[in-house]
Amino acid sequence: MNRRTFLRNMGLGALGYSLAPIGYRGIARSAASSADTKPNFVIVFTDDQGYGDLGCYGSETIRSPRLDQLAKEGTRFTDFYAQPVCGPSRSALLTGRYPVRSQGWSMPESEITFAELLKTVGYTTGCVGKWDVSNRRDIKGRVPNDQGFDYYWGTLGANDGGGVKLYDNREPIGVDRDMAGLTKRYTDKGIGFLKANKDKPFLLYLAHTMAHSVIDATIKFKGKSKGGLYGDVIEELDYHTGRLLDAIDELGLRNNTLVIFATDNGPWNNMQEILRNKHKGAVAWGSSGPLREGKGSTWEGGVRVPCIIRWPGHVPAGRVSDAIFSTLDFMPTLANLAGYEVPKDRLIDGADQTALLLGESEEGERDHFYYFCRNALHGVRKGKWKLLLPNRENYYKYVKDRGSNEMELYNLESDIGEKRNLAKQNPEIVSEMLDLIKAFQWPAKLPDTGIIPKKRNVTSISTKLGKDDSRTVCSQVAGLSLAGLCRFPLFGGLPPRSSFDFPYFAQRCRPGDG
Numbered sequence: 001m002n003r004r005t006f007l008r009n010m011g012l013g014a015l016g017y018s019l020a021p022i023g024y025r026g027i028a029r030s031a032a033s034s035a036d037t038k039p040n041f042v043i044v045f046t047d048d049q050g051y052g053d054l055g056c057y058g059s060e061t062i063r064s065p066r067l068d069q070l071a072k073e074g075t076r077f078t079d080f081y082a083q084p085v086c087g088p089s090r091s092a093l094l095t096g097r098y099p100v101r102s103q104g105w106s107m108p109e110s111e112i113t114f115a116e117l118l119k120t121v122g123y124t125t126g127c128v129g130k131w132d133v134s135n136r137r138d139i140k141g142r143v144p145n146d147q148g149f150d151y152y153w154g155t156l157g158a159n160d161g162g163g164v165k166l167y168d169n170r171e172p173i174g175v176d177r178d179m180a181g182l183t184k185r186y187t188d189k190g191i192g193f194l195k196a197n198k199d200k201p202f203l204l205y206l207a208h209t210m211a212h213s214v215i216d217a218t219i220k221f222k223g224k225s226k227g228g229l230y231g232d233v234i235e236e237l238d239y240h241t242g243r244l245l246d247a248i249d250e251l252g253l254r255n256n257t258l259v260i261f262a263t264d265n266g267p268w269n270n271m272q273e274i275l276r277n278k279h280k281g282a283v284a285w286g287s288s289g290p291l292r293e294g295k296g297s298t299w300e301g302g303v304r305v306p307c308i309i310r311w312p313g314h315v316p317a318g319r320v321s322d323a324i325f326s327t328l329d330f331m332p333t334l335a336n337l338a339g340y341e342v343p344k345d346r347l348i349d350g351a352d353q354t355a356l357l358l359g360e361s362e363e364g365e366r367d368h369f370y371y372f373c374r375n376a377l378h379g380v381r382k383g384k385w386k387l388l389l390p391n392r393e394n395y396y397k398y399v400k401d402r403g404s405n406e407m408e409l410y411n412l413e414s415d416i417g418e419k420r421n422l423a424k425q426n427p428e429i430v431s432e433m434l435d436l437i438k439a440f441q442w443p444a445k446l447p448d449t450g451i452i453p454k455k456r457n458v459t460s461i462s463t464k465l466g467k468d469d470s471r472t473v474c475s476q477v478a479g480l481s482l483a484g485l486c487r488f489p490l491f492g493g494l495p496p497r498s499s500f501d502f503p504y505f506a507q508r509c510r511p512g513d514g
């Protein structure tokens with residue numbers, strides 16, 4: 001059943017939602033959607049911005065007065081998780097499903113976004129900026145206008161080459177190589193959308209291209225921060241986010257608009273020097289603050305990102321929350337707040353965090369979070385504990401810090417930088433965490449989460465796997481134990497270096513959700 005058939009058949013809410021992932025707390029959900037009016041949603045999603053790159057997250061080199069103020073007016077989350085890289089982070093955000101299901105850069109037409117569902121309950125939906133879930137290409141069925149957005153203005157891909165191909169809805173309108181001006185252009189379009197839709201419920205998803213390399217800042221900001229060009233870029237993002245917030249106020253929408261600020265993954269602080277030289281220093285070099293590593297990594301620095309949420313009179317102001325929370329959770333949370341039904345025909349990994357947002361719960365609905373690097377499951381967090389599996393497949397070569405690659409257990413409460421491996425001292429906790437790993441409900445078929453190469457037929461291709469992908473997938477297939485047909489060595493051919501046993505790998509893939 002494709003998405004449209006599903007939406008038609010479900011009769012806009014005829015079905016409930018029961019395919020819940022294991023381990024959620026079961027907090028009584030708030031009837032927020034019964035409020036007299038439905039809130040507007042504004043999601044500002046920056047790119048490659050580090051956990052430590054805002055004043056309210058401890059930066060001493062980057063000024064962010066507007067976002068610091070937003071944190072005072074709402075709740076700042078310290079333990080909020082995205083995904084390690086751009087495309088997978090966006091498919092997870094939009095669908096509430098881990099990229100191993102929602103397929104990252106290659107998000108298929110059959111995935112259902114919260115934008116589509118908001119439309120079923122009367123919302124007008126707009127997306128501005130970086131899409132990056134249609135293989136960076138204009139593919140029918142996968143572009144924003146086909147995935148739930150009434151309005152789109154932005155780029156389908158990234159700006160690695162120093163330019164972006166822009167679209168006004170479905171129409172290509174040219175290439176913009178002025179990276180410095182892009183944050184303002186996007187913000188202007190976002191404000192235009194707010195003005196045009198101020199009288200009805202709306203969603204604005206504003207996904208900035210900055211601070212993804214190649215970065216640049218306008219003359220007003222260039223050289224002004226203490227954080228180099230990257231710091232200038234973040235200060236400019238802060239300024240324009242402030243303009244967007246001002247527009248919300250000027251339109252009288254402040255009290256009925258839930259504003260979310262977050263970023264897609266950790267900072268690209270692990271880039272090879274050669275790339276820095278290539279771009280003459282115009283690469284992101286953010287800080288993950290106290291966290292280990294950055295973009296592409298499943299250390300905290302790769303996936304734990306800033307998140308600030310404001311909804312005056314509803315989300316407590318000035319609160320700092322350490323509840324485990326994720327981009328995955330927006331799908332069911334927005335469902336509760338706006339009154340749409342979450343899809344029932346597939347597994348949704350998100351937890352309804354309405355009670356957390358409204359201050360009715362301190363710990364929130366999510367008690368664990370799985371760490372994925374492409375299709376490889378690297379570990380899990382539960383409460384203060386984080387377990388990382390040995391011999392992890394690190395797809396992203398720019399991640400320099402690969403750790404011991406042994407079984408690693410960290411107490412994130414006392415050791416946020418993941419410096420002290422406590423696995424050997426805590427076998428019971430390791431065992432409990434491994435049970436959680438075993439319990440992950442794998443899709444029946446592993447997706448190709450790669451980017452389709454250019455010059456190939458994008459509608460019928462099965463992307464050729466690179467060596468690392470093959471190893472990852474082979475590890476997964478080997479885990480299936482399909483009558484012993486696949487006997488690829490696990491862990492990329494290396495024997496496990498830990499003394500722990502790994503029977504759970506035999507259960508990694510099982511039929512279930514697609």
Ligand SMILES: [Ca+2]
Nearest residue numbers: 047048086264
């Ligand atoms: Ca990114």
